[in-house]
Amino acid sequence: MRVFLARYGIHISKTTVHKYMNKTLNLAVIIMRKKPGYTAGKKHKIFNNLLCQNFTVDHKNKVWCTHFTYMRQPNGRFRYNCTIIDLFYRSAIASVNSDYINTDLAKETLKIALKQEKYPKNLILHSDQGQQFAFWEFVLFCKEQGITQSMSKAGCPYDNAAMERFFNTFKSCFYYRFTFESVEMLYKMTKEYINW
Template identity: 30%
Template sequence: MEQNREKHSIALMCRVYSVTRDGYNSWHRRGISARRTEDSELFEMISMIFKRHNGCYGSPKIMQELRKIGIGVGQKRVARIMREHGLTATKARIYISRPGLYKHVNRVPCRIADIELRAPNQLWVGDVTYLKMQDGSWQYLSVIMDRFSRRIISWSLSERRDAQLTVSALQRAVRNRGHHEELIFHSDRGVEYMANDYRKKLGHYGISQSMNRAKSMNDNAFMESFFQQFKTERIKRVVLESVEQLRGIITEYMRYYNYERSHSSIGYLSPHEFESRISC
């Protein structure tokens, strides 16, 4: 009886789709096409890469990751497979802040307009962002990036947004990378970067200070972009219950960002890989 029902269902389907019974039987004997089999295998690899990077890699970066392990595949095919399986990368939205301008800031010029970056430790950029805890309190994160390689070279976390926070990040950056001749540090026009303690510390290390031009917040767009990526890829996914938990998240992300996360602007390499190739 079951066999008769199956035959009836097949016959009905053939009539609906205008397919002959012989044609259906021929298709059924062939089984799944080689192309579909390859797509299925590719999806397994794509899914693994997508999950490893917390759903933040789109088809261009996944294609590059596949090519790194010897799988030659085009971006359109990766995009199609992702679309068919509902894999959509999380995208960061960049919000440009508009802090008040201070007259005394005009004494600090923007020194980065014509700089040509050829190696690490020519230009460091820094910024501060805020992170809201579950209990309603705030933690402030100061980060310094090497603009050449996009590598995060130091960070500092505090419940207060002041010069002590940014000085701490600067001291760690110098411990990690040293201080170099003609090194420039660039930031926005925040008071924590204009504080005497911070400027004295820059002078002590022989680092030239640079700040955004008035009404030109894009001068520090790389740091804005980094913070949005960090919040999108890690912070928005968790409830921040303690400072210890937050420090663990930051530590893990900085390692991931420097050693694993690829960047299209440096040839789909991680900052560590990019610096290693330059030094060879």
């Protein structure tokens, strides 16, 4: 930084630049929260991985990806979000928040996506091996809708990288940048961001 500024005849220290950036320009770095270490759980895999890390799709409503993320509420409790993205556009087509991370949340999100996209046929739904996606109620619902399920390898986030990237952007560009005064405000702003 000092070498760069010296080129233009400006001689100030890095500390001074830092002070001006913080106080005058109101610029600050966003520090990502450290993620807890991975703990291997029970494997629930009942479907093969049909994507094999190939996230290129030639038309819409061919492959959807889904996943959960968590957000801390103003009262300290967690709120969970389930989102489905279309790999063709890499954008969300359905997103639902809930106090519980369960099959009902996954199923409700899928119902909204299907209604939004007018019940597409020959659809692949890719997810991780979460028990929410392996539970018989969710599996049966997918079969009834003609949806083929695909699952990542256990403990391998690269197999669902499109969703991991979506939630990374969601948290760094939206969630970590705001303070939410109420659960209602968190819900409203999340919906606005996801549907933007």
